[in-house]
Amino acid sequence: MTTVRQLCVELSDAFDAFGVRLPGRESRLGDPVETVMPELADKLADELLRHAEGRPVVLYGHCAGAAVAYEVARRLGPARVRALVVSSHPAPGSVRREPTWALPRPDFLQQVVTDGYLPSQLLANEELLDIIEPALRADYELVDAYELELYENGAGEPVPVPTVAVFGHDDHTVEPAHIDAWSALTTGPFRVVSLPGGHDLPSSRPAELAAAIREALAACA
Template identity: 80%
Template sequence: MGTNTKSRWFVGASHDELKECALYAFPHAGAGVTAIRPLCLELADTYDAFAVRLPGRESRLEDPVETVMADLADKVAAELLRHAQGRPVVLYGHCAGSAIAYEVARRLDPVLVRALVVSSHPAPGSLRREPTWGLPRPEFLKQVVTDGYLPSVLLANEELLDIIEPALRADYELVEDYELALYEAGAVEPVAVPTVAVHGRDDHTVEAARIEAWAALTTGPFRMLSLPGGHDLPSSHPVELAAAVREALAEG
């Protein structure tokens, strides 16, 4: 990795040399580093690229999960500031990870945040959805499949579901409660950083208008990108997504 700072929160995909800017990528609900690593590898020629590993998954399976957005964002922001070593950062979030990336951006000095990039997730506070995280397993996992987080073929694998369901439920509680509170409050605090929102043209889980609604969450420049592909752009189209993000940030 491009920094000698060790952290259980971040897994590097960069070369040995220290780059001028660090990128931190937040995966979708219930996911770990594996889900976001293809994109990090594609961006590693431009940034010190790090996948964010949240508690309750992969090597952190035994760590207590986080279900309160403010608490999680506080912890990640503090870890990230130490890890970045004073360099400017790009925050990227995919699907539910977009909401976490946004909240982390709110906690950082805008001077340090070169850009916030989000994909495949409605702007927080832009729509109301009743929480599903407390539903019984069949109903809850049906919603997870509908949201594009879980292939339906995995529903028959009870052993695997026993492993991944706790992190999924925790992330759903984290994001659903947070976004419902924002919607009911009727106001969201924008960040003063350039923001890029990405939508897959074949993504049937979220309307393009909900992606465009991220424009209201920044006082900086905003750009929306529409790419070929469905919901899971970081895994299915990492080359195209990386090229689009790199170009958008270069143009400012």
């Protein structure tokens, strides 16, 4: 939720914007983590229906959250979802994943550093790693197991909602072709938006990301 806090502020004049805090993080550090995508998406869809109170929603997911947002959009459908916006993540099923979450601790954490999700200097802080490693492993298992299944068994079901895929010019974790692949997961209008910056667009460039979201949604309307 910290990742998207400033983005929510940037969008708050036009949207009832809020972030989702998954278990194993921040104030939910002691809650059991989620590792099965369909179960998590079911829970989030139910919670969003209660929060929206009949209003349409725009779903935004960054990085692994993009896959989660897509699955929630599948469950809610076009009657509830005005648009799906994803950033900094390949289309689910477009990239072969490996079971990184099952690696021994040193190998797993080194992969997290290589992927750009953990500063290398934190590898020396064993106390902190004890706290954050369970949530990191859960994230990798949640998304990688789900996307590996899609890769091996066929792409996911397209959602009939406008979809916007955003990526940073300097993001080494995702290739433009894998962003373009989101087009196969929607039967609605589709746009790709590229922005200056790297992987962490919501925290590093929230104003530019918010502006891009507004512009893309207007174009998709």
